[in-house]
Every structure is written in structure tokens, then in C-alpha cells.
Amino acid sequence: MRVLGVDPGLTRCGVGVVEGAPGRPLRLVAVGVIRTPSGDPLHQRLLTIQTELEDWLHDHDPDAIAVERMFARGDVSTIMGTAQASAIPMLAAARRGLPLALHTPSEVKAAVTGNGRADKAQVTSMVMRVLGLDERPTPADAADALALAICQVWRGGAASRLADAVTDNRTTEALDAARRRQPAAPNRWQQAVAAHRASGGSAHPAVAAARRQAVQRGTAR
């Protein structure tokens, strides 16, 4: 299964393609960032993102698209442009008949690191570890796009069915509440963490290692 993850944004739109299956090693296919000049008119910037995203779809032919789910909160000054940009991968999925999954940032963090409140350094470290990368994907938007794609491969069918049920942005919080009431089966990573904790470990060794690296880099304590 090949998933295109998109972290939407007008100035930097992260794009990452990952191939694999739950329980098997994942492979990085491609990663990058679509940038649009802040001096261009808004509609031209949207078209630039659409044109480049079509190239990504043509070049890598994914089986599914995963997009960060938009909330109407956060930085109000940029949220409208981000929402407009998020429509582009959604339209692309609908036009090609590809399954579309929408994941919140905390879902992605939980799937990739086992912790829904992980910081950016932890997510990036786990993305590198999971995909066997020697170099850190930069900027952060590129790493976030890969994390979205990894999340979709691992959450797989269950998340896709949930996405199909998403009929409106308004249902997001209702869905999240439903998920909390009836948690999804733990993923491969969560199972490993649980097993390690059950055997007396305070945190999964990979998480501890990632945290040590982050502390060495000064990005976490």
C-alpha cells in the first residue's frame, strides 16, 4: 500500500509518499515541500499547489491520500489559507476515486510515537527510525507529511472507514468523542510499548532513545 501524506499550507505544503503494510517495514518513496511565493495572488498560489500536487500523484501513483484534518482554531491569521489549501488534496482524491483519510495531529503523533502529545522532535525521530532514514527530513512540514502517511498505513482500514464517515468538518469532534468512547485496537507500535511497559520498562526503548537524541540536540528535556 502506497500512501501520499499532505500537510497543507500556502507557504509550505509538506508532501510525503510511504509504502508498506501494517506489521511490515515501511519504505520512504519520496518526500518534499511545495512552496508558493507569498507575493503571488492567493488564487495563483492555490493553483501552483494543485499543479505540483498533480505531478506528485502522477509520479508516485498512491493508493490513498492522508491529509491533516483541519480545525477552526489555532492561528486565525493563517487558518483560512490552510483550509483553502487543504481542499486541493481532497479534490484530487475525490477526482481519482482514491480513499481519503483525515487525521488530527494528535492521532498522527499517537500512531507514530505512541504519545498523542509528542513534540516535533520526537515525531521526526520516530519518522526517521520507522523509515530507516539517516537524514532528518526538513522542513518540519515534510516530516509531518511522512508521519501522516505512516499513520494511514498503520491505522489502515479502520481509519479509512472513519474517514468515509466524515461528511463534514463539523463531525470531527463528534468522531473524536466516539473514538474516545470506543478506542480503536492498539496499533503495532502501541502494542510494543504496552508489552515493554508490562515487562517493567518505563518507556519503550526506541522512545527513550529518541528522547535522549532530542535532549542531546537541545530540542527536548
Place this chain on the structure above:
Amino acid sequence: MRVLGVDPGLTRCGVGVVEGAPGRPLRLVAVGVIRTPSGDPLHQRLLTIQTELEDWLHDHDPDAIAVERMFARGDVSTIMGTAQASAIPMLAAARRGLPLALHTPSEVKAAVTGNGRADKAQVTSMVMRVLGLDERPTPADAADALALAICQVWRGGAASRLADAVTDNRTTEALDAARRRQPAAPNRWQQAVAAHRASGGSAHPAVAAARRQAVQRGTAR
């Protein structure tokens, strides 16, 4: 000049085409609403809007597109879907190389009724009067789309140049502030209102008539 006005929305997306020039009578070409079922997945709804909007563009071949400018305020529960829907006419304009104008609701009201705080009934009455319609365009989204198109024909070049300068949603308030500092030349309607007021009238007769009608219908006082 033929302008397609779009009042974006997921459930009802108003669409109206108007033909004319500043200082000459305007003509209604077509008006309608693109509806998408609230039970459809979000990305399918966006694709439905895109597909139907492409039909409107093909059928009516406008010279410019006017879209309601999005603000990151108002009803938070629907704003994300509206923002995503607004990307569709913007992408269409960019792809076809058509001028795109973004107008705030108060700009539209001011252009069409002479009053930036006019209520919906006043806007609809003036749209009917300007276009010589016997029947009220319904629903409100259809009338709003026509008002956007009328606003663009009347504001014409000045507004288009402003829209070209819009590089980001964030610049909206700065642009509005700039407009307040250096007001645009009054349009045909504002000139008529000013002339009427200068001659001793308390309000333009057409506005007064529209208000009387609204009061009779119980939609205004």
C-alpha cells in the same frame, strides 16, 4: 463584461452570472444554487461543487469571477467547509486565467444598496431592481451571488486591481484599513444617493421604496 459571482458554501453554493458595464443597465444571465448532500463525504461534496461550477463556466463563459472574501470569524462550525469550498472558484479562475475579485459582505452591500450594513431583504430588493427581476431569487445564497457579480461589474477595475494585490487572506484587514484611509471613487449608486441627499432627500427613493416593501413583508422595520 460578464461576471460570475460565487457565494461559497458546502450545503448551498450560490452562483449568479450578470452582464453589463458601469453606468449601463445590467442583465441577469443565469442564477442558481449548487447543492451537495450533507450525507456525502466531504471530499465528494467538494468535487460535486467543482464539477457543477465547471459546467457554469463552460455554459456562460464569464470574463471575471467574484467570490465572497472569507474571514476567519463567524460560525466556527461551518467556516472550515466554507473556506474549502471557496478554494474551488479561486482555482477555476487561476486555471482559466480569469481575473478574480474577492469582496467582503459589507463591500457588496455598500455597492448594491449604498449601505454597508443593509439587511438581506434590502440587498435582495436592490438586486431585483437592478436586474429588473419580477421574482425574488431564492434561496438567499443565489441573491448573494448576484449581488457579488453586480458589485464586481460596478466596482470594476479598481476592485480587480485590489484583488490582484491580495496575496493572502491575512492582508484582508490591512486592505480594508487602506480602503478606509483612501476611499475608492463613489460608484454610480453612491453618486445618485449623494446627489439625492444633497438635494434634501433623507434617503434615495429606491432605498426608501425597498425599505417600505421590506417593512410590508415584515422583514425590516
